[in-house]
Amino acid sequence: MNIHNNGFRIPRRMRTLGLRLLCAAFVFFLGSAPVLGGSQAALAPLDNLNMGVSSSAVIDKIKSIGTHSLEPSPWDKRQKLIWRLPDNSDYDKVMFLFTEKDRLYLVRFMVRKEAWAEARNLKKGFFEKFGISSDNPVRTRIENQDILMYEGSKQNYKFFEYTNNKTGERAFELYDRQVSLEDKPKKEAENKSQSQK
Numbered sequence: 001m002n003i004h005n006n007g008f009r010i011p012r013r014m015r016t017l018g019l020r021l022l023c024a025a026f027v028f029f030l031g032s033a034p035v036l037g038g039s040q041a042a043l044a045p046l047d048n049l050n051m052g053v054s055s056s057a058v059i060d061k062i063k064s065i066g067t068h069s070l071e072p073s074p075w076d077k078r079q080k081l082i083w084r085l086p087d088n089s090d091y092d093k094v095m096f097l098f099t100e101k102d103r104l105y106l107v108r109f110m111v112r113k114e115a116w117a118e119a120r121n122l123k124k125g126f127f128e129k130f131g132i133s134s135d136n137p138v139r140t141r142i143e144n145q146d147i148l149m150y151e152g153s154k155q156n157y158k159f160f161e162y163t164n165n166k167t168g169e170r171a172f173e174l175y176d177r178q179v180s181l182e183d184k185p186k187k188e189a190e191n192k193s194q195s196q197k
Helices: 012-036 038-046 055-062 113-130 177-182 187-196
Strands: 067-072 079-084 091-098 104-111 138-142 145-151 158-164 170-175
Touching: 038 055, 055 067, 055 079, 055 091, 104 113, 104 177, 113 158, 113 170
Parallel strands: none
Antiparallel strands: 067 079, 079 091, 091 104, 104 170, 138 145, 145 158, 158 170
C-alpha cells in the first residue's frame, strides 16, 4: 500500500481510469446539451399544447417566458401571435396562427442562427413530442426554400421543415389542416347557391 503524506496514495491505474471516466462524462454532457439546455426549458410551456385552442389559452401558457404580441396576419384576417424567446433558446421566436374562429391551426418555430447546425436533433425532438413520422417525407422547393413535409403518425398533424438555400435560415412548422379547413368561411358554397338562384 502506498502512503502519501497522511493519507492513502491512489495507484496510477486508478487515477487514469478516473480521469477517463470524468472525460467521458464531460463529452456525454456536451453531446446532450441540446436536449438538456435552454431550448427545452424555453419550450416547456408548449408541453401538452393542442391545436384548436384559443389565442388567450396560448398566451396563458407562454406569458411567463420571453415576450409576446398579438396582431392581425398580414395575408388574411386571421390573428397572429409572435412569441420572442430568451437568448438561451434554440429559437428566435415562435409564431402561432389562428383561424377566423380564434382556434390555433399552425405553429412556426424560427431556429436561431447559432442552432442551425443542431436542426436535425431539434427536429427529432418535435417528432417525439408531437407524434410525427420520419418515414417518407415529401420534398419540394419554392423559390429559395427547400421544404420537407412529414405526416403525423398519431394525430392529424403535418410537420414542415424549411431551409433557405441562400441564407441558411431554418424553420419548422406544425400544421393542423383539419382545424384550418373547418373554420374557413364557406365562400365557395355561398357563391354556388347564389348562382343557382
